[in-house]
Amino acid sequence: MAMQNKPFHAREYATLTTHVEREIERRVLTGEIAAGARIGEALIAEELGVSRGPVREALRSLAQSGLVEILPNKGAIARTIGLDEVKNLYALRGALFALACQEVARRHDNETVTLLRDNMSAMRAALACDDKEAYYRLNVDFHTAIINHSHNQRAIDVYHSVVKEMHLFRRRGLSNVPNIAESVKEHETILAGIVGGDPDAAREAGRIHIERGCNRFLGTLTEEPSGLSKTDPQKTNLAGH
Amino acid sequence: MAMQNKPFHAREYATLTTHVEREIERRVLTGEIAAGARIGEALIAEELGVSRGPVREALRSLAQSGLVEILPNKGAIARTIGLDEVKNLYALRGALFALACQEVARRHDNETVTLLRDNMSAMRAALACDDKEAYYRLNVDFHTAIINHSHNQRAIDVYHSVVKEMHLFRRRGLSNVPNIAESVKEHETILAGIVGGDPDAAREAGRIHIERGCNRFLGTLTEEPSGLSKTDPQKTNLAGH
DNA sequence: AGTTTGTTGATTGTTGACAATCTGCATTTC
DNA sequence: GAAATGCAGATTGTCAACAATCAACAAACT
Known part of the structure; x- marks a missing residue:
């Protein structure tokens, strides 16, 4: 009866980027990161104890999903919806x-x-x-x-x-x-x-x-x-x- | 009369990743990179004279677009379509x-x-x-x-x-x-x-x-x-x- | 002989440092 | 006093090196 949300690839690969992505996603959806707030790569990286690379990739992926918006040379901000x-x-x-x-x-x-x-x-x-x-x-x-x-x-x-x-x-x-x-x-x-x-x-x-x-x-x-x-x-x- | 293909952001930011992405996209669409062929990050990076970082990001983006497929720890391959x-x-x-x-x-x-x-x-x-x-x-x-x-x-x-x-x-x-x-x-x-x-x-x-x-x-x-x-x-x- | 295991080579995943760019404020000039 | 200019701080963009993982091959074992 359990309905899996991600039937993408049978191989549920667990790379660091995936974890970071889920965490940022959670924070945005729960409002832990306020709408319109800036999401600094370095800050998130330090808080999660990882390098900036995976955080960067995660933010790019979330931007494609529409959860965050990426402004060139300005960083990512949590999306606000009108x-x-x-x-x-x-x-x-x-x-x-x-x-x-x-x-x-x-x-x-x-x-x-x-x-x-x-x-x-x-x-x-x-x-x-x-x-x-x-x-x-x-x-x-x-x-x-x-x-x-x-x-x-x-x-x-x-x-x-x-x-x-x-x-x-x-x-x-x-x-x-x-x-x-x-x-x-x-x-x-x-x-x-x-x-x-x-x-x-x-x-x-x-x-x-x-x-x-x-x-x-x-x-x-x-x-x-x-x-x-x-x-x-x-x-x-x-x-x- | 010109119909712009990318009305995304008024600011057409030109970061390295964007250029790399377009180039890989071109190669895949023209068949320069054969369907199903592996796309090594290092190889592309060297050919374009950039680091592996932008190539990596570009491949992730193209994967979202469906042009390439990314296998964990195996790299990217040009999509084949059935x-x-x-x-x-x-x-x-x-x-x-x-x-x-x-x-x-x-x-x-x-x-x-x-x-x-x-x-x-x-x-x-x-x-x-x-x-x-x-x-x-x-x-x-x-x-x-x-x-x-x-x-x-x-x-x-x-x-x-x-x-x-x-x-x-x-x-x-x-x-x-x-x-x-x-x-x-x-x-x-x-x-x-x-x-x-x-x-x-x-x-x-x-x-x-x-x-x-x-x-x-x-x-x-x-x-x-x-x-x-x-x-x-x-x-x-x-x-x- | 077939299967398993260890090794090797290469590729991806990750990291930390450096360079380029932007924002905000203080200074200068008209 | 207001606008333009330059500087400082911080943040992103990029890079090269290191660690982890995987595929393939060879050797050893049953």
Whole structure:
């Protein structure tokens, strides 16, 4: 049942750079490194007790992932995300997820269908018990299962990278699961398309699911007191929350 | 009219790593470095007259782009592409392009519409003159214009990265433009959706265009003597062509 | 003979030092 | 007083040397 996040290479190589990368990633995602804060190579290197080389490589890799931004001769800073970028990430994720739904429906793999059906049952149970935490986990698993079974490694990589970046503004916690019933219904539509072997239907259902998920998320924002303007990049900075 | 390929950062910083990266990229794409060949850090470094550091960084970056593959403690090798991966790249590119079409149609930007209309006229002219080279260039420009005006930087980056990787098997030259008339028609459908401000129509048209483009490309393969089996990774290796 | 083990050569992974570049502040000049 | 200039400090970019790891080959053992 455990869903591995990194199905990249069977050989899980553990080089220093990898460890450093995970550590910096953790610090950025947990907010330990504040959004927009500079990340000095020397400082990180000293704190982790390694040389600047691996830190450098890790930062370059994280820049590709979108978690940090690298300014020439100025170093790396933790990314801040504006409202427009949130929408862009949702749009990109939606396109990738829709593609995955289509492919899974086309392949019509028995193992995957079983996996998704089990997930569906568990999710309905969590919905009945009002167990939000379990639901949140199952929800992520559902999407992850579909993407990981798309057999399109490149799309898988990009998807996970985007999701990781989205953690930057999803950090507001588990309360961020509005309209569970609606979401479950959409999952059912997706699953129906997959089970029925209808790639077009599955793709559309997947696309709409993420689109609505974006709208649901944006809805939770407007409820807040701080008025988010779409134009002012300062005010649309969500990283602080 | 010039369409910049890298609208990433206004500041086009020229660090050594960037130059090395471009050079290795060129060698891989031109076949100067054969597909599957090992790329030793020391060798490249010596040939370019730089240290191993920049070469290392460049290889890591190219690995993210998909042009080379890095095996732990074994070094980098030029990627080889199999038939399944070709399909995957087309699928991914299609999803991104469809998204871009949708966004451009939604924004309905005057400048972009004019740009695309001009491109369309030129393309029809090239079609009339049977100028395949001009058509090929305009065709690329059409797609590039749409993607670059999607205002989704992350999607733009991934798209260009995918296209670059596709060069690995598109190297067979300009003759690779089958059914020009059909392609132009699809462009017209896309443009109609954009001009009409119909995101759904534009998205579908874009998706179908790439899907059919994939089929057209695959069609040019089956005409060849060498029977390409879908299962045997050795025989489906296209990198040699 | 086949398998295992040790050795060798080469390549990558990592390090610390040096050079180039940028930011901020003080100084100078108009 | 404001803008331009130059200097100091710190940080990144680059380099060459060292350590760790791996593939291949040869020798020894069952």
